[in-house]
Amino acid sequence: MSDLTAVWRSVSQRRDERLPIRPRWRNALQSPALRRALILALLALVWEIGARIQNNPIMLPSFSQTVAALLDGVTAQELFASSLASLTVLLKGYLSAVALGLALVSVAVANRFARDVLTTLTAMFNPLPAIALLPLAMLWFGLGEKSLVFVLIHSVLWPFAVAALAGFETVPETLRLVGRNYGYRGPAFVAQILIPAALPALLTGLRLGWAFAWRTLIAAELIFGVTARQGGLGWFIFQNRNELLTDRVFAGLAAVIAIGLLVDGLVFRTIEAATVRRWGMQK
Protein backbone atom coordinates (compact mmCIF):
# COMPACT_ATOMS: atom_id res chain seq x y z
CA MET A 1 0.00 0.00 0.00
CA SER A 2 2.71 2.43 1.03
CA ASP A 3 4.74 1.32 -1.98
CA LEU A 4 1.86 2.13 -4.25
CA THR A 5 1.48 5.56 -2.71
CA ALA A 6 5.17 6.23 -3.19
CA VAL A 7 5.00 5.16 -6.84
CA TRP A 8 1.95 7.28 -7.42
CA ARG A 9 3.60 10.28 -5.81
CA SER A 10 6.68 9.96 -7.93
CA VAL A 11 4.65 9.59 -11.10
CA SER A 12 2.47 12.56 -10.33
CA GLN A 13 5.48 14.61 -9.41
CA ARG A 14 7.13 13.74 -12.67
CA ARG A 15 3.97 14.74 -14.50
CA ASP A 16 4.00 18.06 -12.69
CA GLU A 17 7.52 18.64 -13.86
CA ARG A 18 6.60 17.88 -17.41
CA LEU A 19 3.74 20.39 -17.45
CA PRO A 20 4.67 23.32 -19.68
CA ILE A 21 5.24 26.15 -17.28
CA ARG A 22 4.16 29.59 -18.44
CA PRO A 23 6.99 32.11 -18.22
CA ARG A 24 6.35 34.58 -15.45
CA TRP A 25 6.27 37.60 -17.80
CA ARG A 26 3.43 35.98 -19.71
CA ASN A 27 1.37 35.61 -16.55
CA ALA A 28 2.00 39.25 -15.71
CA LEU A 29 0.63 40.25 -19.13
CA GLN A 30 -2.78 38.96 -18.00
CA SER A 31 -3.22 42.14 -15.97
CA PRO A 32 -4.85 44.89 -18.05
CA ALA A 33 -3.23 47.66 -16.01
CA LEU A 34 0.21 46.32 -16.81
CA ARG A 35 -0.61 45.95 -20.51
CA ARG A 36 -1.82 49.52 -20.60
CA ALA A 37 1.32 50.76 -18.85
CA LEU A 38 3.39 48.86 -21.39
CA ILE A 39 1.55 50.51 -24.29
CA LEU A 40 2.06 53.94 -22.72
CA ALA A 41 5.77 53.25 -22.29
CA LEU A 42 5.98 52.17 -25.91
CA LEU A 43 4.23 55.36 -27.08
CA ALA A 44 6.62 57.45 -24.98
CA LEU A 45 9.55 55.67 -26.56
CA VAL A 46 8.29 56.30 -30.11
CA TRP A 47 7.63 59.92 -29.21
CA GLU A 48 11.12 60.34 -27.72
CA ILE A 49 12.84 58.80 -30.77
CA GLY A 50 10.68 60.78 -33.22
CA ALA A 51 11.34 64.06 -31.45
CA ARG A 52 15.09 63.42 -31.31
CA ILE A 53 15.23 62.63 -35.03
CA GLN A 54 13.18 65.72 -35.81
CA ASN A 55 15.35 67.75 -33.45
CA ASN A 56 13.17 70.86 -33.25
CA PRO A 57 11.89 71.37 -29.70
CA ILE A 58 9.75 74.35 -30.74
CA MET A 59 7.70 72.20 -33.09
CA LEU A 60 7.88 68.94 -31.17
CA PRO A 61 9.50 68.71 -27.78
CA SER A 62 10.58 65.25 -26.73
CA PHE A 63 8.98 63.15 -24.05
CA SER A 64 11.79 63.80 -21.62
CA GLN A 65 11.56 67.56 -22.22
CA THR A 66 7.83 67.48 -21.54
CA VAL A 67 8.37 65.50 -18.34
CA ALA A 68 11.05 67.99 -17.34
CA ALA A 69 8.59 70.85 -17.95
CA LEU A 70 5.95 69.06 -15.88
CA LEU A 71 8.39 68.56 -13.04
CA ASP A 72 9.74 72.10 -13.22
CA GLY A 73 8.72 73.91 -10.07
CA VAL A 74 7.43 77.10 -11.70
CA THR A 75 5.48 75.30 -14.43
CA ALA A 76 4.05 72.79 -12.00
CA GLN A 77 2.83 75.54 -9.74
CA GLU A 78 1.27 77.41 -12.64
CA LEU A 79 -0.31 74.21 -13.97
CA PHE A 80 -1.78 73.46 -10.58
CA ALA A 81 -3.23 76.95 -10.25
CA SER A 82 -4.63 76.79 -13.79
CA SER A 83 -6.18 73.36 -13.21
CA LEU A 84 -7.75 74.61 -10.02
CA ALA A 85 -9.18 77.64 -11.83
CA SER A 86 -10.58 75.42 -14.60
CA LEU A 87 -12.10 72.95 -12.17
CA THR A 88 -13.70 75.73 -10.12
CA VAL A 89 -15.48 77.17 -13.16
CA LEU A 90 -16.35 73.68 -14.36
CA LEU A 91 -17.90 72.70 -11.04
CA LYS A 92 -20.08 75.83 -11.01
CA GLY A 93 -21.41 75.13 -14.49
CA TYR A 94 -21.70 71.37 -13.94
CA LEU A 95 -23.56 71.56 -10.65
CA SER A 96 -26.01 74.21 -11.83
CA ALA A 97 -26.64 72.20 -15.00
CA VAL A 98 -27.32 69.03 -13.00
CA ALA A 99 -29.65 70.88 -10.62
CA LEU A 100 -31.45 72.48 -13.53
CA GLY A 101 -31.62 69.15 -15.35
CA LEU A 102 -33.13 67.36 -12.37
CA ALA A 103 -35.72 70.12 -11.96
CA LEU A 104 -36.65 69.99 -15.67
CA VAL A 105 -36.84 66.21 -15.68
CA SER A 106 -39.02 66.04 -12.57
CA VAL A 107 -41.50 68.43 -14.19
CA ALA A 108 -41.29 66.42 -17.42
CA VAL A 109 -42.00 63.15 -15.61
CA ALA A 110 -45.13 64.61 -14.03
CA ASN A 111 -46.48 66.55 -17.00
CA ARG A 112 -46.88 65.39 -20.57
CA PHE A 113 -46.59 68.85 -22.14
CA ALA A 114 -43.39 69.55 -20.19
CA ARG A 115 -42.02 66.22 -21.41
CA ASP A 116 -42.70 67.20 -25.02
CA VAL A 117 -40.99 70.55 -24.44
CA LEU A 118 -37.96 68.85 -22.92
CA THR A 119 -37.60 66.21 -25.63
CA THR A 120 -37.93 68.88 -28.34
CA LEU A 121 -35.31 71.07 -26.68
CA THR A 122 -32.88 68.19 -26.16
CA ALA A 123 -33.33 67.04 -29.76
CA MET A 124 -32.63 70.61 -30.88
CA PHE A 125 -29.60 71.32 -28.72
CA ASN A 126 -27.94 67.90 -28.79
CA PRO A 127 -26.41 68.29 -32.28
CA LEU A 128 -25.24 71.83 -31.42
CA PRO A 129 -21.74 71.86 -29.88
CA ALA A 130 -21.98 74.02 -26.78
CA ILE A 131 -18.83 75.86 -27.83
CA ALA A 132 -20.74 77.27 -30.83
CA LEU A 133 -22.77 79.32 -28.34
CA LEU A 134 -19.67 81.02 -26.96
CA PRO A 135 -19.75 84.05 -29.32
CA LEU A 136 -23.37 84.64 -28.37
CA ALA A 137 -22.58 84.13 -24.69
CA MET A 138 -19.77 86.70 -24.93
CA LEU A 139 -22.20 89.14 -26.49
CA TRP A 140 -24.75 88.60 -23.73
CA PHE A 141 -22.58 88.15 -20.66
CA GLY A 142 -19.25 89.70 -21.67
CA LEU A 143 -15.76 88.25 -21.31
CA GLY A 144 -16.05 86.60 -17.98
CA GLU A 145 -16.92 83.58 -15.96
CA LYS A 146 -20.63 84.00 -16.69
CA SER A 147 -20.08 83.23 -20.37
CA LEU A 148 -18.08 80.12 -19.55
CA VAL A 149 -20.72 78.90 -17.10
CA PHE A 150 -23.46 79.52 -19.66
CA VAL A 151 -21.67 77.40 -22.25
CA LEU A 152 -20.91 74.72 -19.66
CA ILE A 153 -24.54 74.48 -18.63
CA HIS A 154 -25.46 73.93 -22.25
CA SER A 155 -22.89 71.19 -22.65
CA VAL A 156 -24.14 69.27 -19.59
CA LEU A 157 -27.85 69.99 -19.35
CA TRP A 158 -29.14 68.27 -22.50
CA PRO A 159 -27.24 64.98 -22.46
CA PHE A 160 -27.89 64.67 -18.73
CA ALA A 161 -31.60 65.44 -19.12
CA VAL A 162 -31.98 62.81 -21.87
CA ALA A 163 -30.33 60.12 -19.74
CA ALA A 164 -32.21 61.09 -16.58
CA LEU A 165 -35.60 61.14 -18.31
CA ALA A 166 -34.96 57.72 -19.83
CA GLY A 167 -33.91 56.47 -16.40
CA PHE A 168 -37.07 57.67 -14.66
CA GLU A 169 -39.33 56.38 -17.40
CA THR A 170 -37.90 52.87 -17.24
CA VAL A 171 -38.35 52.34 -13.49
CA PRO A 172 -40.04 48.90 -13.29
CA GLU A 173 -43.79 49.03 -12.66
CA THR A 174 -43.51 46.52 -9.81
CA LEU A 175 -41.13 48.80 -7.89
CA ARG A 176 -43.53 51.72 -8.28
CA LEU A 177 -46.40 49.57 -6.99
CA VAL A 178 -44.32 48.37 -4.03
CA GLY A 179 -43.47 51.97 -3.10
CA ARG A 180 -47.11 53.06 -3.23
CA ASN A 181 -48.21 49.89 -1.43
CA TYR A 182 -46.05 50.68 1.61
CA GLY A 183 -47.39 54.22 1.79
CA TYR A 184 -44.66 56.18 0.02
CA ARG A 185 -45.86 59.16 -1.98
CA GLY A 186 -44.65 62.58 -3.10
CA PRO A 187 -41.04 63.45 -2.20
CA ALA A 188 -40.56 60.24 -0.18
CA PHE A 189 -41.59 58.19 -3.23
CA VAL A 190 -39.12 60.09 -5.44
CA ALA A 191 -36.27 59.77 -2.94
CA GLN A 192 -36.90 56.14 -1.93
CA ILE A 193 -38.00 54.60 -5.23
CA LEU A 194 -37.53 56.72 -8.35
CA ILE A 195 -34.02 58.11 -7.80
CA PRO A 196 -32.36 54.86 -6.65
CA ALA A 197 -34.13 52.86 -9.35
CA ALA A 198 -32.99 55.36 -12.00
CA LEU A 199 -29.47 55.60 -10.57
CA PRO A 200 -27.69 53.62 -13.32
CA ALA A 201 -29.09 55.99 -15.96
CA LEU A 202 -28.43 59.04 -13.79
CA LEU A 203 -24.78 58.04 -13.33
CA THR A 204 -24.40 57.48 -17.06
CA GLY A 205 -25.82 60.96 -17.64
CA LEU A 206 -23.50 62.51 -15.06
CA ARG A 207 -20.51 60.79 -16.60
CA LEU A 208 -21.46 61.88 -20.11
CA GLY A 209 -22.08 65.42 -18.88
CA TRP A 210 -18.68 65.50 -17.21
CA ALA A 211 -16.90 64.46 -20.43
CA PHE A 212 -18.75 67.09 -22.47
CA ALA A 213 -18.16 69.80 -19.86
CA TRP A 214 -14.43 69.18 -19.59
CA ARG A 215 -13.85 69.32 -23.35
CA THR A 216 -16.09 72.34 -23.77
CA LEU A 217 -14.37 74.26 -21.00
CA ILE A 218 -10.84 73.68 -22.31
CA ALA A 219 -11.97 74.71 -25.80
CA ALA A 220 -13.71 77.82 -24.46
CA GLU A 221 -10.66 78.81 -22.47
CA LEU A 222 -8.58 78.67 -25.66
CA ILE A 223 -10.81 81.39 -27.12
CA PHE A 224 -10.78 83.67 -24.16
CA GLY A 225 -8.87 82.71 -21.13
CA VAL A 226 -8.58 84.94 -18.15
CA THR A 227 -11.45 84.94 -15.72
CA ALA A 228 -10.79 86.93 -12.59
CA ARG A 229 -7.06 86.74 -11.74
CA GLN A 230 -6.22 83.20 -12.73
CA GLY A 231 -6.53 81.69 -16.18
CA GLY A 232 -7.59 78.08 -16.69
CA LEU A 233 -5.80 75.17 -18.34
CA GLY A 234 -6.93 76.10 -21.84
CA TRP A 235 -5.56 79.55 -21.31
CA PHE A 236 -2.28 78.08 -20.02
CA ILE A 237 -1.92 76.11 -23.26
CA PHE A 238 -2.84 79.08 -25.43
CA GLN A 239 -0.44 81.47 -23.69
CA ASN A 240 2.53 79.13 -23.76
CA ARG A 241 1.92 78.46 -27.41
CA ASN A 242 2.10 82.25 -28.00
CA GLU A 243 5.46 82.29 -26.25
CA LEU A 244 6.56 79.21 -28.19
CA LEU A 245 7.17 77.31 -24.97
CA THR A 246 6.04 74.14 -26.66
CA ASP A 247 7.22 71.81 -23.91
CA ARG A 248 4.87 73.62 -21.55
CA VAL A 249 2.05 73.33 -24.12
CA PHE A 250 2.57 69.58 -24.05
CA ALA A 251 2.64 69.63 -20.26
CA GLY A 252 -0.69 71.47 -20.32
CA LEU A 253 -2.21 68.91 -22.71
CA ALA A 254 -0.96 66.10 -20.48
CA ALA A 255 -2.67 67.76 -17.52
CA VAL A 256 -5.97 67.99 -19.46
CA ILE A 257 -5.80 64.28 -20.25
CA ALA A 258 -4.75 63.34 -16.73
CA ILE A 259 -7.56 65.25 -15.04
CA GLY A 260 -10.12 63.92 -17.51
CA LEU A 261 -9.06 60.34 -16.90
CA LEU A 262 -8.71 60.82 -13.17
CA VAL A 263 -12.25 62.08 -12.66
CA ASP A 264 -13.75 59.43 -14.93
CA GLY A 265 -11.69 56.54 -13.63
CA LEU A 266 -11.52 57.51 -9.98
CA VAL A 267 -14.63 59.50 -9.12
CA PHE A 268 -17.24 57.90 -11.36
CA ARG A 269 -15.89 54.38 -11.26
CA THR A 270 -15.68 54.51 -7.47
CA ILE A 271 -19.26 55.74 -7.21
CA GLU A 272 -20.41 53.00 -9.58
CA ALA A 273 -18.54 50.29 -7.72
CA ALA A 274 -20.04 51.43 -4.42
CA THR A 275 -23.59 51.63 -5.76
CA VAL A 276 -25.03 50.18 -8.96
CA ARG A 277 -22.38 47.46 -9.39
CA ARG A 278 -22.60 46.43 -5.76
CA TRP A 279 -26.37 46.16 -6.06
CA GLY A 280 -26.23 44.16 -9.28
CA MET A 281 -28.09 46.88 -11.18
CA GLN A 282 -25.22 47.19 -13.65
CA LYS A 283 -22.71 44.59 -14.77
Add this chain to the structure above:
Amino acid sequence: MGSSAEPLVVLEAQGLSIDFPADGGAIRAVDNVSFTIREGERLVLLGPSGCGKSSILKAAAGFLKPSAGSIALRGRPVAGPGPDRVVVFQEFDQLLPWKSVRDNVLFGLKRKPGLSAAEARDKADAAIERVGLSRAANAYPHTLSGGMKQRVAIARALAAEPEILLMDEPFAALDALTRERLQEELIGLADSLGFTLLFVTHAIDEAILVGSRLHLLSAHPGRTVATFDVSELGAGSWGSPSFASVSDEVHRILFGGAGRRAPRSAAGQELAHV
Protein backbone atom coordinates in the same frame (compact mmCIF):
# COMPACT_ATOMS: atom_id res chain seq x y z
CA MET B 1 -64.80 39.63 19.36
CA GLY B 2 -67.66 37.75 21.02
CA SER B 3 -66.96 34.17 21.94
CA SER B 4 -69.90 32.72 20.06
CA ALA B 5 -70.00 35.22 17.16
CA GLU B 6 -68.23 34.64 13.87
CA PRO B 7 -64.82 36.34 13.43
CA LEU B 8 -65.00 39.95 12.22
CA VAL B 9 -65.08 40.73 8.53
CA VAL B 10 -61.73 42.13 7.32
CA LEU B 11 -62.29 42.63 3.61
CA GLU B 12 -65.59 42.76 1.82
CA ALA B 13 -66.21 43.06 -1.92
CA GLN B 14 -69.76 43.68 -3.10
CA GLY B 15 -70.97 43.59 -6.69
CA LEU B 16 -67.44 44.28 -7.88
CA SER B 17 -67.01 45.04 -11.59
CA ILE B 18 -63.80 46.13 -13.28
CA ASP B 19 -63.49 47.49 -16.84
CA PHE B 20 -60.41 48.14 -18.90
CA PRO B 21 -60.41 50.76 -21.63
CA ALA B 22 -60.05 49.28 -25.09
CA ASP B 23 -60.29 50.89 -28.50
CA GLY B 24 -63.81 52.15 -28.99
CA GLY B 25 -65.13 51.21 -25.55
CA ALA B 26 -64.31 49.13 -22.52
CA ILE B 27 -63.68 45.46 -21.88
CA ARG B 28 -65.27 44.02 -18.77
CA ALA B 29 -62.66 41.99 -16.89
CA VAL B 30 -64.61 41.32 -13.71
CA ASP B 31 -68.40 41.16 -13.50
CA ASN B 32 -70.40 41.42 -10.29
CA VAL B 33 -68.13 39.49 -7.92
CA SER B 34 -68.83 39.49 -4.18
CA PHE B 35 -66.97 37.88 -1.28
CA THR B 36 -66.11 38.45 2.34
CA ILE B 37 -62.93 37.52 4.16
CA ARG B 38 -63.07 37.14 7.92
CA GLU B 39 -60.20 37.32 10.40
CA GLY B 40 -57.81 34.42 10.02
CA GLU B 41 -59.44 33.23 6.83
CA ARG B 42 -57.46 32.41 3.70
CA LEU B 43 -59.52 33.06 0.60
CA VAL B 44 -58.14 31.87 -2.73
CA LEU B 45 -59.34 33.36 -6.01
CA LEU B 46 -58.97 30.52 -8.47
CA GLY B 47 -59.58 30.57 -12.19
CA PRO B 48 -58.02 30.38 -15.64
CA SER B 49 -56.10 33.30 -17.14
CA GLY B 50 -58.47 36.07 -18.11
CA CYS B 51 -60.83 35.58 -15.19
CA GLY B 52 -59.75 38.89 -13.66
CA LYS B 53 -58.44 37.42 -10.41
CA SER B 54 -55.35 39.63 -10.45
CA SER B 55 -57.51 42.67 -11.20
CA ILE B 56 -59.63 41.94 -8.15
CA LEU B 57 -56.48 41.74 -6.03
CA LYS B 58 -55.20 45.01 -7.51
CA ALA B 59 -58.53 46.66 -6.72
CA ALA B 60 -58.32 45.38 -3.14
CA ALA B 61 -54.80 46.80 -2.91
CA GLY B 62 -56.11 50.14 -4.15
CA PHE B 63 -54.14 50.23 -7.41
CA LEU B 64 -57.27 49.88 -9.55
CA LYS B 65 -60.57 51.68 -9.25
CA PRO B 66 -63.58 49.40 -9.74
CA SER B 67 -66.14 50.64 -12.25
CA ALA B 68 -69.00 49.35 -10.12
CA GLY B 69 -69.45 47.85 -6.69
CA SER B 70 -67.33 48.43 -3.63
CA ILE B 71 -64.43 47.06 -1.65
CA ALA B 72 -64.23 47.84 2.04
CA LEU B 73 -61.52 47.12 4.59
CA ARG B 74 -63.03 46.75 8.05
CA GLY B 75 -66.04 48.70 6.85
CA ARG B 76 -64.09 51.61 5.34
CA PRO B 77 -64.13 51.86 1.54
CA VAL B 78 -60.73 51.30 -0.11
CA ALA B 79 -59.59 54.64 -1.57
CA GLY B 80 -55.99 53.93 -2.55
CA PRO B 81 -52.95 51.80 -1.77
CA GLY B 82 -51.79 51.59 1.83
CA PRO B 83 -49.66 49.48 4.16
CA ASP B 84 -52.76 47.99 5.82
CA ARG B 85 -53.08 45.79 2.69
CA VAL B 86 -49.66 44.55 1.66
CA VAL B 87 -49.14 42.81 -1.69
CA VAL B 88 -46.64 40.06 -2.43
CA PHE B 89 -46.14 40.09 -6.19
CA GLN B 90 -45.06 37.33 -8.52
CA GLU B 91 -42.13 39.32 -9.92
CA PHE B 92 -38.71 38.97 -8.33
CA ASP B 93 -38.00 42.66 -8.89
CA GLN B 94 -40.44 43.59 -6.13
CA LEU B 95 -37.36 43.75 -3.89
CA LEU B 96 -35.42 47.01 -4.01
CA PRO B 97 -32.05 45.99 -5.46
CA TRP B 98 -30.23 48.81 -3.67
CA LYS B 99 -31.25 47.61 -0.22
CA SER B 100 -30.01 44.58 1.69
CA VAL B 101 -32.50 41.95 2.81
CA ARG B 102 -32.84 43.61 6.22
CA ASP B 103 -33.26 47.09 4.71
CA ASN B 104 -35.86 45.77 2.29
CA VAL B 105 -37.89 44.51 5.23
CA LEU B 106 -37.28 47.77 7.11
CA PHE B 107 -38.49 49.67 4.04
CA GLY B 108 -41.97 48.34 4.72
CA LEU B 109 -41.85 49.55 8.31
CA LYS B 110 -40.52 53.08 7.86
CA ARG B 111 -43.89 54.63 7.15
CA LYS B 112 -45.47 52.99 10.18
CA PRO B 113 -46.29 55.67 12.76
CA GLY B 114 -44.99 55.41 16.32
CA LEU B 115 -42.30 52.81 15.70
CA SER B 116 -38.79 53.54 16.97
CA ALA B 117 -35.75 52.57 14.91
CA ALA B 118 -34.80 49.85 17.39
CA GLU B 119 -38.32 48.39 17.43
CA ALA B 120 -38.43 48.40 13.64
CA ARG B 121 -35.12 46.58 13.49
CA ASP B 122 -36.30 43.97 15.96
CA LYS B 123 -39.50 43.42 13.99
CA ALA B 124 -37.54 43.15 10.74
CA ASP B 125 -35.07 40.65 12.17
CA ALA B 126 -37.90 38.57 13.64
CA ALA B 127 -39.66 38.45 10.27
CA ILE B 128 -36.44 37.50 8.48
CA GLU B 129 -35.84 34.73 11.00
CA ARG B 130 -39.37 33.48 10.49
CA VAL B 131 -38.70 32.82 6.80
CA GLY B 132 -35.32 31.29 7.65
CA LEU B 133 -33.11 33.94 6.09
CA SER B 134 -31.21 35.27 9.12
CA ARG B 135 -27.93 34.27 7.55
CA ALA B 136 -28.68 36.34 4.45
CA ALA B 137 -29.91 39.45 6.28
CA ASN B 138 -27.06 41.59 4.96
CA ALA B 139 -27.07 40.17 1.41
CA TYR B 140 -28.28 42.14 -1.59
CA PRO B 141 -31.23 40.74 -3.57
CA HIS B 142 -29.22 40.04 -6.74
CA THR B 143 -27.20 37.45 -4.81
CA LEU B 144 -30.33 35.50 -3.78
CA SER B 145 -32.16 32.69 -5.56
CA GLY B 146 -35.74 33.17 -6.72
CA GLY B 147 -37.14 31.27 -3.75
CA MET B 148 -35.12 33.37 -1.31
CA LYS B 149 -36.30 36.57 -2.97
CA GLN B 150 -39.93 35.54 -2.53
CA ARG B 151 -39.21 34.64 1.10
CA VAL B 152 -37.84 38.16 1.63
CA ALA B 153 -40.95 39.65 0.03
CA ILE B 154 -43.11 37.55 2.38
CA ALA B 155 -40.99 38.61 5.39
CA ARG B 156 -41.37 42.25 4.38
CA ALA B 157 -45.14 41.84 4.12
CA LEU B 158 -45.35 40.01 7.48
CA ALA B 159 -43.22 42.61 9.27
CA ALA B 160 -45.57 45.38 8.15
CA GLU B 161 -48.37 43.57 10.03
CA PRO B 162 -51.12 44.44 7.58
CA GLU B 163 -54.83 43.82 8.20
CA ILE B 164 -54.74 41.45 5.26
CA LEU B 165 -52.01 39.93 3.09
CA LEU B 166 -52.60 40.01 -0.67
CA MET B 167 -50.63 37.49 -2.72
CA ASP B 168 -50.67 37.58 -6.50
CA GLU B 169 -49.38 34.19 -7.72
CA PRO B 170 -46.28 34.61 -5.54
CA PHE B 171 -44.84 31.18 -6.41
CA ALA B 172 -45.66 31.04 -10.14
CA ALA B 173 -42.15 32.02 -11.26
CA LEU B 174 -40.43 29.37 -9.13
CA ASP B 175 -39.35 25.87 -10.05
CA ALA B 176 -41.64 23.05 -8.88
CA LEU B 177 -39.55 21.91 -5.91
CA THR B 178 -39.02 25.41 -4.55
CA ARG B 179 -42.69 26.18 -5.05
CA GLU B 180 -43.69 23.17 -2.98
CA ARG B 181 -41.30 24.18 -0.20
CA LEU B 182 -42.64 27.73 -0.13
CA GLN B 183 -46.26 26.59 -0.16
CA GLU B 184 -45.57 24.46 2.90
CA GLU B 185 -43.70 27.28 4.62
CA LEU B 186 -46.56 29.68 3.92
CA ILE B 187 -49.09 27.27 5.40
CA GLY B 188 -46.85 26.88 8.44
CA LEU B 189 -46.63 30.64 8.87
CA ALA B 190 -50.39 31.00 8.45
CA ASP B 191 -51.00 28.34 11.11
CA SER B 192 -48.65 29.94 13.63
CA LEU B 193 -49.50 33.60 12.95
CA GLY B 194 -53.14 33.27 11.90
CA PHE B 195 -52.95 36.08 9.36
CA THR B 196 -55.79 36.91 6.98
CA LEU B 197 -54.95 36.19 3.37
CA LEU B 198 -56.29 36.83 -0.11
CA PHE B 199 -54.38 34.57 -2.48
CA VAL B 200 -54.61 34.50 -6.27
CA THR B 201 -53.55 31.46 -8.30
CA HIS B 202 -54.40 29.36 -11.33
CA ALA B 203 -53.06 26.11 -9.84
CA ILE B 204 -55.79 23.96 -8.30
CA ASP B 205 -53.53 22.02 -5.93
CA GLU B 206 -51.93 25.20 -4.65
CA ALA B 207 -55.35 26.73 -4.10
CA ILE B 208 -56.61 23.78 -2.04
CA LEU B 209 -53.39 23.57 0.00
CA VAL B 210 -53.04 27.26 0.80
CA GLY B 211 -56.67 28.27 1.08
CA SER B 212 -59.29 27.79 3.74
CA ARG B 213 -61.93 28.80 1.20
CA LEU B 214 -61.90 28.77 -2.60
CA HIS B 215 -63.65 31.27 -4.81
CA LEU B 216 -63.88 29.92 -8.36
CA LEU B 217 -64.07 32.35 -11.27
CA SER B 218 -64.90 31.86 -14.95
CA ALA B 219 -63.07 33.75 -17.68
CA HIS B 220 -64.08 36.64 -19.99
CA PRO B 221 -65.49 38.26 -17.97
CA GLY B 222 -64.63 37.03 -14.48
CA ARG B 223 -67.79 35.77 -12.74
CA THR B 224 -68.23 33.77 -9.57
CA VAL B 225 -68.90 30.11 -10.38
CA ALA B 226 -68.69 28.41 -7.01
CA THR B 227 -67.17 28.59 -3.57
CA PHE B 228 -65.61 25.76 -1.56
CA ASP B 229 -64.71 25.32 2.06
CA VAL B 230 -61.35 23.56 2.12
CA SER B 231 -60.21 24.52 5.63
CA GLU B 232 -59.85 20.81 6.47
CA LEU B 233 -57.43 20.26 3.60
CA GLY B 234 -54.09 21.74 4.61
CA ALA B 235 -50.47 20.65 4.53
CA GLY B 236 -50.16 16.89 4.67
CA SER B 237 -53.56 16.23 3.15
CA TRP B 238 -52.22 16.19 -0.38
CA GLY B 239 -52.92 12.87 -2.02
CA SER B 240 -55.66 11.95 0.44
CA PRO B 241 -59.03 10.84 -1.02
CA SER B 242 -60.85 13.98 0.15
CA PHE B 243 -58.17 16.18 -1.40
CA ALA B 244 -58.50 14.31 -4.68
CA SER B 245 -62.27 14.56 -4.72
CA VAL B 246 -62.21 18.34 -4.13
CA SER B 247 -59.54 18.71 -6.80
CA ASP B 248 -61.67 16.70 -9.26
CA GLU B 249 -64.77 18.68 -8.35
CA VAL B 250 -63.00 22.02 -8.89
CA HIS B 251 -61.65 20.78 -12.18
CA ARG B 252 -65.10 19.60 -13.26
CA ILE B 253 -66.68 22.96 -12.40
CA LEU B 254 -64.06 24.99 -14.20
CA PHE B 255 -63.80 22.78 -17.28
CA GLY B 256 -66.91 20.64 -17.25
CA GLY B 257 -64.87 17.44 -17.66
CA ALA B 258 -63.41 14.84 -15.34
CA GLY B 259 -60.36 15.82 -13.34
CA ARG B 260 -56.96 14.94 -14.62
CA ARG B 261 -54.54 14.41 -11.81
CA ALA B 262 -50.88 14.98 -12.38
CA PRO B 263 -48.24 14.03 -9.85
CA ARG B 264 -47.64 16.89 -7.44
CA SER B 265 -43.95 17.14 -8.23
CA ALA B 266 -44.89 18.11 -11.76
CA ALA B 267 -46.21 21.38 -10.41
CA GLY B 268 -49.77 20.25 -9.87
CA GLN B 269 -52.65 21.02 -12.13
CA GLU B 270 -52.26 24.35 -13.74
CA LEU B 271 -55.34 25.56 -15.50
CA ALA B 272 -53.44 27.61 -18.02
CA HIS B 273 -51.68 24.54 -19.30
CA VAL B 274 -54.51 22.06 -19.35
